[in-house]
Each structure stands twice: as structure tokens, then as C-alpha cells.
Amino acid sequence: DAGITQSPRHKVTETGTPVTLRCHQTENHRYMYWYRQDPGHGLRLIHYSYGVKDTDKGEVSDGYSVSRSKTEDFLLTLESATSSQTSVYFCAIRTAGDEKLFFGSGTQLSVL
């Protein structure tokens, strides 16, 4: 258990509404990541953070924004959700100097 909590675990929302997913960690890791997992595409990086207020884009960042105002929390926001953003979202953490990623349990998001 890497001390990662994702919330909510499940969410159903409508197209055009804003959605925020939360990732909370208890072990003070510097690096945090947001991935989405879709059939046929595997895990794809959305955004990541390398410190408080330090974030950068990943492979599939369009339509998503992130914020990290505290070490322990990394928020993923869909400003105006679309059906193509229906997916399972995973948060991950990494310790500086180590390549190993540890994942949370995921958030299943359905955009209708």
C-alpha cells in the first residue's frame, strides 16, 4: 500500500459539466501522475507534477488541467467533460531517484 487515495471511486456526469478528481498521498512523495486507461490504448499519461505548483503535460493533456497546492494532493479537472473522457483514471506516485510508479485504485468516470 503506497498510501494513495483516489476520490471519488466512481462518478457519472453529463457532457459539459466540470469534474474534479482528487488524489491524496500520505507519504510525502515528490512526483505525482495522472493516467487514463482505455481498452486498446493501455495507460496514457495526462499530466504530472514534480513538486508543489510544478506541473507539466503528458501525452493526452488536451481537455484536462491539474493543480498541486499541497504536496499530498494532486487534482485533475475536466473543465467541460466530453463523452471521450469516459475512462478509468489512475493516480500514481514516484519517489525521487526511483523509476518505480505506485498506483491508486482508480476512478471510473462516465460522461453521458
Next chain:
Amino acid sequence: GQQLNQSPQSMFIQEGEDVSMNCTSSSIFNTWLWYKQDPGEGPVLLIALYKAGELTSNGRLTAQFGITRKDSFLNISASIPSDVGIYFCAGQLNNAGNMLTFGGGTRLMVKP
């Protein structure tokens, strides 16, 4: 897009059988990681490999870092029903900082 080819995409196992899967790429990797994902959960790290030729075991699981640094292999000996799930390889490219590239996964299922 994905730079890791993972095979097979799916396979059926019978209890007691040995299982093999692999990841290949045209690119050189510095690190290989193997994960297992159960339904409704996030990927869990099984084995990490850091040097070409390295062979590492975790119980009945054995993984190898290919000599060419372009591939990795995972073997499961004497499979049991709880081995079912999706296995992912992930690699850190030689020139990608600490970013990981994920394979598409191998789905292990039980023979009816």
C-alpha cells in the same frame, strides 16, 4: 503512441501450467517494470529490472531484462487461479528522463 509491443494480448491458462509473456521495442530502455492489475484495481508492481541481462524473481514470477535492452520477459511458474488478471510491462526509455512507456497488457484467463 505506444512504443512497447506486449505479447500475447491474451492467453488462457490451466492451473499448474507455466506462462510466458514478453515486451519488445525498437528503442533502448534503461529500466523495465512488470505490473499486475486485478479487476477494479490499479496496477500493482511485481518486479523491477535495472540492468541488461538481469534476472529477478518474486515468488513464482521471474522476469528478465533482455541483453539488447529492447525487450523483457515475464514467466509465471505453476500458475494458480489467482494469477488471472492483466499484466503490464513498462519501460523507461534511454532519453525520456523518468517517464515510463506502458505496453498494452497481457490478459490471463482461466481455461473453462
